[in-house]
Amino acid sequence: MSELKTTVYTPESSLRNPARMLREMFSDLLAGRELAWQLALRDIRVQYRQAALGLLWAFILPLANTAAWLFIQGSGIITLQPTALPYPVYVFTGTILWAIFMDAVNAPLQQTTAAKPMLAKINFPREALMLSGIYQTLFNAGIKIGVLLAALLIMGVTPGWGMLLFPLAVLSLILTGTALGMLITPVGMLYTDVGKGMPLLMQFLMYLTPVVFPVPTGGWAATLFQLNPLTPLILTARDLLTGFAPEYWGAFFIVNAAMLVLLAVMWVVYRAAMPILIERMSA
Amino acid sequence: MTDTLIKVENVSKKFCPSLKKSLWYGMQDLGSELIGHRHGGNGKLRSGEFWAVKEVSFELRRGECLGLIGHNGAGKTTLLRMLNGLIRPDTGRIEMNGQVGALIALGAGFNPILTGRENIYINGAVLGLGRQEIEQKISAIIEFAEIGEFIDAPVQTYSSGMNVRLGFAVAAILLKPDILFLDEVLAVGDIGFTIKCLNLVREITRNAAVVFVSHNMQYISSFCTRVMVLEHGKLLLNSLNPAEGIDRYFCMVEHSIQISGTGEAKVKSLDLLVGGSILTDMEPTIMQGTPVRARLSIDLYRAISNATIYLYIMDEAMSPIICMPVCNADGELSHFQTGELRINLLLGPLELATGKYSFVVSIHDAMTKESLARVQGFKIFRVFAERTYWGKIVRPAMLELY
Numbered sequence: 001m002s003e004l005k006t007t008v009y010t011p012e013s014s015l016r017n018p019a020r021m022l023r024e025m026f027s028d029l030l031a032g033r034e035l036a037w038q039l040a041l042r043d044i045r046v047q048y049r050q051a052a053l054g055l056l057w058a059f060i061l062p063l064a065n066t067a068a069w070l071f072i073q074g075s076g077i078i079t080l081q082p083t084a085l086p087y088p089v090y091v092f093t094g095t096i097l098w099a100i101f102m103d104a105v106n107a108p109l110q111q112t113t114a115a116k117p118m119l120a121k122i123n124f125p126r127e128a129l130m131l132s133g134i135y136q137t138l139f140n141a142g143i144k145i146g147v148l149l150a151a152l153l154i155m156g157v158t159p160g161w162g163m164l165l166f167p168l169a170v171l172s173l174i175l176t177g178t179a180l181g182m183l184i185t186p187v188g189m190l191y192t193d194v195g196k197g198m199p200l201l202m203q204f205l206m207y208l209t210p211v212v213f214p215v216p217t218g219g220w221a222a223t224l225f226q227l228n229p230l231t232p233l234i235l236t237a238r239d240l241l242t243g244f245a246p247e248y249w250g251a252f253f254i255v256n257a258a259m260l261v262l263l264a265v266m267w268v269v270y271r272a273a274m275p276i277l278i279e280r281m282s283a
Numbered sequence: 284m285t286d287t288l289i290k291v292e293n294v295s296k297k298f299c300p301s302l303k304k305s306l307w308y309g310m311q312d313l314g315s316e317l318i319g320h321r322h323g324g325n326g327k328l329r330s331g332e333f334w335a336v337k338e339v340s341f342e343l344r345r346g347e348c349l350g351l352i353g354h355n356g357a358g359k360t361t362l363l364r365m366l367n368g369l370i371r372p373d374t375g376r377i378e379m380n381g382q383v384g385a386l387i388a389l390g391a392g393f394n395p396i397l398t399g400r401e402n403i404y405i406n407g408a409v410l411g412l413g414r415q416e417i418e419q420k421i422s423a424i425i426e427f428a429e430i431g432e433f434i435d436a437p438v439q440t441y442s443s444g445m446n447v448r449l450g451f452a453v454a455a456i457l458l459k460p461d462i463l464f465l466d467e468v469l470a471v472g473d474i475g476f477t478i479k480c481l482n483l484v485r486e487i488t489r490n491a492a493v494v495f496v497s498h499n500m501q502y503i504s505s506f507c508t509r510v511m512v513l514e515h516g517k518l519l520l521n522s523l524n525p526a527e528g529i530d531r532y533f534c535m536v537e538h539s540i541q542i543s544g545t546g547e548a549k550v551k552s553l554d555l556l557v558g559g560s561i562l563t564d565m566e567p568t569i570m571q572g573t574p575v576r577a578r579l580s581i582d583l584y585r586a587i588s589n590a591t592i593y594l595y596i597m598d599e600a601m602s603p604i605i606c607m608p609v610c611n612a613d614g615e616l617s618h619f620q621t622g623e624l625r626i627n628l629l630l631g632p633l634e635l636a637t638g639k640y641s642f643v644v645s646i647h648d649a650m651t652k653e654s655l656a657r658v659q660g661f662k663i664f665r666v667f668a669e670r671t672y673w674g675k676i677v678r679p680a681m682l683e684l685y
Binding site: 004005006007008009010011012013014015016031034035037038039041042045046049050118119120121122123124186187190191269272273275276277278279280 | 286288305306308309310312313315316317319320321322323364365367368369370371372373374375376377378379380381382383385387394396397401404405408409410411413414461
């Protein structure tokens with residue numbers, strides 16, 4: 001008989017033994033891959049099997065958003081600063097990229113909340129939930145980007161060689177979204193206020209990011225835009241896609257590095273928080 | 284193989300029933316965990332908390348099956364969740380050696396829109412199995428669950444019975460654990476399926492350390508090699524003799540006295556006699572099969588007509604097990620007239636299964652059947668036997684050669 005695996009549970013904080021914690025984190029991540037894949041498959045199937053519009057739902061929201069902003073701009077209700085790109089192209093790329101980011105932000109809390117009954121009764125690698133959320137975000141992002149590319153070609157924009165780096169920009173949006181999403185998950189699992197407040201907060205954040213209008217040229221708003229870590233991500237992604245040379249590579253890499261660190265920290269927090277959160281769920 | 288697979292030392296767990304406080308304590312725990320403090324703080328209760336599990340220790344070896352019994356809220360499920368690693372102990376230490384499996388949340392992760400087949404793969408993955416392992420066993424699962432051609436229909440079209448059968452089959456067929464947890468899952472489906480489940484679980488348990496939570500003492504006595512009785516989070520008894528544990532559990536069941544009727548009769552006393560002497564204990568224990576007599580003292584005030592008397596024996600669930608109409612030697616129902624009654628009754632051998640019982644004395648008007656007095660929960664007694672059997676009445680079948 002093979003050597004038996006020994007598991008020990010004590011009240012000691014898991015942070016007290018970092019070596020063991022790291023080992024467990026990676027072995028759970030490895031063990032959770034199959035489950036993450038199955039869960040993602042399940043959720044994607046369910047999402048589209050019971051919806052008459054099917055895959056359309058992946059891009060209906062950014063499409064509607066684009067239409068709304070085209071109307072607002074076209075009707076002259078609000079005068080926006082001119083953009084280097086034709087405005088429809090600017091808005092559509094912006095809203096699609098933003099939608100991908102939003103998917104990534106929402107995934108951790110959504111996945112964990114949906115898995116409550118499972119979490120409360122079964123011991124499975126918790127990493128699988130996060131991974132499954134990322135898989136789903138990637139899948140939906142694929143559809144969105146497909147639609148976006150088609151739209152760009154129709155609108156006469158030809159992506160340049162920068163296009164090859166575009167997936168990197170999308171990944172950094174998903175990375176940032178996941179890290180931020182995980183940041184709110186532990187408290188969000190205890191108090192539903194977090195989940196309820198998120199759409200509101202994200203709405204504000206969107207208007208502080210060059211999604212539907214460009215970075216203001218001056219004033220305090222410009223400073224806010226500059227400080228917003230999402231600004232370089234969205235701008236770089238859009239530039240790569242539309243054949244412009246990205247101006248903010250430096251900021252882009254700094255944000256990515258910071259988000260990688262945040263993600264690693266939140267992973268540790270998420271693991272440590274899980275038993276405490278489950279304690280407060282009904283069995 | 285006598286290796287110790289589960290080692291629990293001095294484990295306690297706090298619980299807070301108030302939601303608002305519980306969430307706030309959750310926030311506090313989260314904070315203290317992240318700055319590296321011990322879970323459970325200084326080991327003292329915060330306001331509104333109580334010990335759901337208090338200083339429980341035990342060990343379990345391969346081949347042993349531990350029955351965990353106690354009332355609802357005694358801490359059984361909390362203990363099981365700690366063993367399963369879902370929540371952390373506030374004090375103490377738990378050590379588990381080997382692969383852990385749980386037959387607890389049957390059909391976890393089932394999605395109603397997906398087909399049975401798709402759900403088997405998901406459920407299997409939740410239980411930690413790879414695609415190939417599941418593929419190898421999927422036909423065995425479908426066959427065991429008796430789902431047949433419905434396996435490719437969405438689970439939402441299944442009856443509730445099919446649902447639990449599938450959930451049970453997936454878990455029971457795929458798991459090959461060293462340590463197994465069972466929480467009230469055997470009563471799924473009809474009796475035929477239950478017996479199939481029991482046999483399968485028995486097979487798994489042969490080579491594992493099992494912790495089994497149930498309120499069904501028949502299951503406990505037929506599966507377990509050891510019984511722990513929990514009450515208010517504390518370990519009352521840890522015994523290698525399941526019968527002793529079950530007896531202790533029944534001991535804790537309350538039979539409360541209830542009196543009803545018109546009041547035109549009064550039950551003054553009921554005594555039990557074994558071998559000619561009255562049992563004077565508060566709750567006497569009687570060995571199974573002992574012949575028993577009862578001595579009944581009643582005042583009858585109803586003048587118009589005669590009265591009839593019935594004795595019943597109720598079990599711990601307050602369901603009547605035996606009805607004993609008070610009869611004459613010729614088997615006819617006795618009629619009693621107004622006045623003081625003192626009667627001896629031959630109850631015969633006590634063929635009841637192990638448990639805690641009480642009497643009901645019921646006095647009726649012989650003509651109108653009106654209830655004059657009915658006393659329930661009277662003269663509590665316990666029946667003890669070295670074994671627990673399936674069945675409320677235990678009557679040995681005598682062998683006769685022919």
